[in-house]
Amino acid sequence: MNNWGVSEQAANLHRTSLLWDMVFPIEPWCGNDYDKLARYQTAGFDLVSLCLAGDNHNIGEAVQRIASARTEVLAHPERYRLVCNTQDIRHAKFEGQLAIFFHCEGTRCFERNLEMIESFYALGVRYTLLAFNQANSVGGGCAEKVDGGLSNFGRLLVAEMERVGMMVDLSHTGRKTTLDALEISTRPMIFSHSVVDAVHSHFRNLSDEQILACAASGGVIGMSGSSGYLGDATSQNETIFKHIDYIAELVGPEHIGLGLDLVFDNKALNDWIRTRADEWPGVDSPDWPGFSYAVPEQMPALTQLMLDHGYSEPAIKGILGENWLRVCEQVWR
Numbered sequence: 001m002n003n004w005g006v007s008e009q010a011a012n013l014h015r016t017s018l019l020w021d022m023v024f025p026i027e028p029w030c031g032n033d034y035d036k037l038a039r040y041q042t043a044g045f046d047l048v049s050l051c052l053a054g055d056n057h058n059i060g061e062a063v064q065r066i067a068s069a070r071t072e073v074l075a076h077p078e079r080y081r082l083v084c085n086t087q088d089i090r091h092a093k094f095e096g097q098l099a100i101f102f103h104c105e106g107t108r109c110f111e112r113n114l115e116m117i118e119s120f121y122a123l124g125v126r127y128t129l130l131a132f133n134q135a136n137s138v139g140g141g142c143a144e145k146v147d148g149g150l151s152n153f154g155r156l157l158v159a160e161m162e163r164v165g166m167m168v169d170l171s172h173t174g175r176k177t178t179l180d181a182l183e184i185s186t187r188p189m190i191f192s193h194s195v196v197d198a199v200h201s202h203f204r205n206l207s208d209e210q211i212l213a214c215a216a217s218g219g220v221i222g223m224s225g226s227s228g229y230l231g232d233a234t235s236q237n238e239t240i241f242k243h244i245d246y247i248a249e250l251v252g253p254e255h256i257g258l259g260l261d262l263v264f265d266n267k268a269l270n271d272w273i274r275t276r277a278d279e280w281p282g283v284d285s286p287d288w289p290g291f292s293y294a295v296p297e298q299m300p301a302l303t304q305l306m307l308d309h310g311y312s313e314p315a316i317k318g319i320l321g322e323n324w325l326r327v328c329e330q331v332w333r
Contacts, residue, residue: 004044004300004301005300005301006300006301006303007304007307009307010300010301010303010304010307011300013303013313013316013317014044014299014300014303014320015044017303017316017317017320017321017322018046018047018089018090018093018317018320018322018325019044019045019046019047019258019320019321020045020046020047020048020257020258020320020321020324020325021040021045021047021048021049021258021259021260021262021296022049022103022190022192022193022257022258022259022324023051023103023192023193023222023224023259023260023261023262024036024037024040024048024050024051024260024261024262025050025051025105025261025263026050026051026052026065026069027263029268030264030265030268030269030272031264031265031268032262032264032265034072036264037079037080037098039295039296039297040098040296041079041098042296042297043295043296043297043299043300044296044299044300045098045296045299046089046092046093046098046099046321047083047089047092047098047099047100047101047321048098048099048100049100049101049102049103049126049127049192050069050100050101050102050103051102051103051104051105052065052066052069052102052103052104052125053065053066053104053105053109054104054105054106054107054108054109054128054129054132055105055107055108055109055131055132055134056106056108056132057108057109058108058109058111059109059110059111059113059116061109062104062109062120063123066120066123066125067123069102069124070082070123070124077097078097079097079098080097080098080099080100081095081097081098081099081100082100082101082124083099083100083101083124083126084124085332086325086328086329086332089325089328101124101125101126102123102124102125102126103125103126103128103129103169103192104120104125104128105128105129105132105172106128106129106130106131106132106136106172107128107129107130107131107136107137107138107157108136108137110157112137112153114156114157114160117157117160117161117166118160118164120166121164121165121166125166126166126167126328126332127166127167127168127169127190127192128161128166128167128168128169129169129170129171129172129173129192130150130154130157130158130168130169130170130173130177130178130181131172131173131177132279133172133204133279133280134278134279135147135148135174137151137153137154138150138151138153138154138157138177139151139154139173139174139176139177139180139181140173140174140176140177141172141173141174141177142172142174142175142203142204143203143204143278143279143280143281144174147174147175147176147177148176148177149174149176149177149179149180150176150177150180150181150184154177154180154181155184158181158184158185159184162185162186162187162331164333165331165332165333166331167187167188167189167190167327167331168181168185168187168189168190169189169190169191169192170182170189170190170191170194170210170214171190171191171192171193171194171204171222171259172204175207175209175210178191178210178213179209179210179213182210182213182216182217183213185217187217187218187330187331188218188219188220188327188330188331189214189217189219190214190219190220190221190222190327191210191214191219191220191221191222191259192222192259193222193223193226193260193261194206194221194222194224194229194259195221195223195224195229195243196211196243196246196247198246199231199242199243199246200229200230200231200232200243202228202229202231203281204228204229205229206221208250211247211250211251211255212250212251214251214255215250215251215252215255218327218330219255219327220255220256220257220323220324220326220327221247221255221256221257222256222257222258222259222324223240223243223244223256223257223258223259223260224259224260224261225240225260225261225262225293225294225295225298226261226291226292226293227289227291227292227293228289228290228291230243233289233292234292235292235293235294235298237294237298237301237302237305238305240294241302241305241306241309244256244306244319245309248311248315253311253315253316253318253319253323254315254318254323254326255323256318256319256323257319257321257323257324258299258319258321260293260294260295260296261293262293262294262295262296263291263293266290266291266292266293267290270290270291273290273291274288299320303316303320306319
């Protein structure tokens with residue numbers, strides 16, 4: 001066995017694949033600083049998308065956060081490559097750099113100004129969630145009791161995102177709003193970090209209808225590593241695989257990726273979430289267990305698990321990153 005503790009076949013597959021995590025929030029207050037990116041590289045990752053802003057921020061705050069991230073990434077060309085196009089991703093792997101682009105969790109940071117979409121794209125933001133748990137001017141959030149669907153403004157925003165080349169992300173968004181967006185889609189849409197309601201029921205998880213509609217658009221669903229969504233207090237690979245396998249059986253492995261959404265300081269995050277019961281239903285219960293997360297070091301063993309269950313090497317390469325690359329090639333301008 002090798003230093004990852006998996007078979008040589010799994011290690012070689014893991015090493016040669018384009019390994020991609022679609023979601024890493026940069027929030028030093030909960031342990032998510034730039035130093036943690038070294039763990040991704042040691043675990044074999046080639047690309048990480050950094051979440052920098054969203055529905056908790058206005059335009060000014062978002063631009064400042066993005067400017068800070070650009071400064072950090074561009075200051076270390078020996079470690080990182082800021083992605084402008086998909087060629088940058090393969091070049092970064094060849095050069096041993098970690099490819100990085102940015103995303104936002106929610107559209108409040110656009111402040112209903114459609115012109116900001118192209119500006120954020122120019123700064124490196126390659127996808128944005130429509131809403132984060134709660135309703136905003138675009139549509140419903142997944143934690144709302146009533147989801148009114150995609151608003152008139154939301155339809156304009158989706159059209160502008162598609163024109164610019166910014167991917168539409170439907171994670172954390174209400175079910176009706178996601179289906180409305182997918183109905184008008186002209187390009188693939190994604191769920192960057194979501195798993196399956198039929199495997200574990202949770203207000204954040206996806207119905208079969210959502211999974212089928214995402215696949216029909218050509219999109220990809222990134223597997224979250226969050227215990228609460230997975231239905232596993234310790235976020236084991238076996239549980240992640242159950243969600244992978246369900247989607248693969250329903251629509252095919254070509255619509256699956258990774259979006260771990262890892263937070264390193266669970267306690268700090270859980271303490272903060274407990275103060276926001278309007279955004280996270282159920283967290284005010286004394287029985288709420290809090291979140292824990294899968295970590296990058298688990299991924300070689302997940303590769304092994306997929307091999308053990310008969311997944312082909314091309315299918316596994318797709319899940320590890322090539323499926324995300326395909327969607328980016330179809331959407332980015």
